[in-house]
Amino acid sequence: MSPVFDYLAANQERFVTDLCDYARFPSVSAQPKHAPDLRAAANWLANRARGLGLTTQIHETAGNPIITARTPHVAGAPTYLVYGHYDVQPPEPFELWTSPPFEPRIAGRNVFARGISDNKGQHLAHLNAVEAYLKTGTPLPCNLTFLIEGEEEVGSTQLYTFLTKHKKELACDAVVISDNGIPSLKHPALTYALRGIAALEVRIDGPSRDLHSGLFGGTVENPAMALCQLLGRLRDARGRITIPGFYDDVAKLSAYERKQLNALPFSPHQYRKLTGSPQLFGEHGFTPEEQRTCRPTLEINGLTSGYQGEGSKTIIPSWARAKITIRLVPNQKPKRVMAAVAKHLKAICPPTVKLTLTHGHGGEPYLVSPSGLLAQAALRALTAGFGHPARLMREGGSIPIVSAFKKDLGAETLLLGMALPDDNAHSPDEKFSLDAYAAGMRMAAHLWQELPRATT
Helix, strand or coil, X not given: CHHHHHHHHHCHHHHHHHHHHHHCCCCECCCHHHHHHXXXXXXXXXXXXXXXXXXXXXXXXXXXXXXXXXXXXXXXXXXXXXXXXXXXXXXXXXHHCCCCCCCCEEECCEEXXXXXXXXXXXXXXXXXXXXXXXXXXXXXXXXXXXXXXXXXXXXXXXXXXXXXXXXXXXXXXXXXXXXXXXXXCCECEEEEEECEEEXXXXXXXXXXXXXXXXXXXXXXXXXXXXXXXXXXXXXXXXXXXXXXXXXXXXXXXXXHHHHHHHCCCCCHHHHHHHHCCCCXXXXXXXXXXXXXXXXXXXXXXXXXXXXXXXXXXXXXXXXXXXXXXXXXXXXXXXXXXXXXXXXXXXXHCCCCCEEEEEEEEEECCEECCCCCHHHHXXXXXXXXXXXXXXXXXXXXXXXXXXHHHHHHHCCCEEECCCECCCXXXXXXXXXXXXXXXXXXXXXXXXXXXXXHHHHC
């Protein structure tokens, strides 16, 4: 194995250059104008994989392309699927970036760019590890299939269809995903649980047009005010969601889980500083770590109504709209929770306005036992790659495709993140640690030795 690690060390500078080249593509899946950029990013990655000798295909879909890339076949060896996504979140607001989001900037041991951590850097680290095997002639004791999509940030609609259609070709013994985080470089971690997600848009309509607030104010309901009052009734002062039935299926944390979670390096003071908030707020009776990873939440992601230009415009807006996402925990089901939310909103909406609900994407939460052979193999690879004992953790974010892998491929997923808490995923000045990038490559190289021992 030493040639593999020597190769990784010798090629670090080029790997960073490749990462910056990849991050320059503004592959924003939420904005149709970036469709050419998404295709360009897919082509770049496909060419990179082909150049290493992987059998690579770009699969056309009704949306953005999906890439598959396979290592040379090893007869009788187990197969693992490595998942990632080349699409990124919208970079707005641009004015809050220190440097342009698609012009990668290296400062110290970090590189700043949109999508650099979520998720381009993390899956590229896995590809670099495979390169080290192939270029040094070191036998891979397994078969690897890379599956990289371009719509993770908008719900992975095309990938769900693709999985169902190609389940035979994608059959595997386990799935590996690095699209999440770790507490620190000294605390690599296997994530054994994810929160699910359910998205919703709430629209309130009032008068048929914007009205003069002086001539009509006080006689018709203001949709913006009605929406704010409606949303304000969804959570109480102790941080608990007030929707009937919302918590019915929530799996209670065991004493063991609480002990594991509270053993992670977590400073509420540093966490507050990281968020920039005057004071932390969360559901009463739970620690901040539990609140952000183990408890369901309902968050307003955006509010839109009325005039928002310079100066004032004295109107009663004709409509108001809010975007909401709900984070789910084991054993909650998206459809059941969404039904409870819709029923409650309809019940408390005043008759002076019209309520319209539009359901968005959803995904179930995920939970896997950390004591299995595959999980233990992953912990060993993490420890070897990062040079520090690996831990167990839960993640507050959502990767809905994990449940689909279980359903369609019958495979467990190992979540081996490389992102750090201050990487600013989905925020201005997103970054990726070059030390995490290098450690992630070493971890991936160890992983392809450890997993086959656990599988065969």
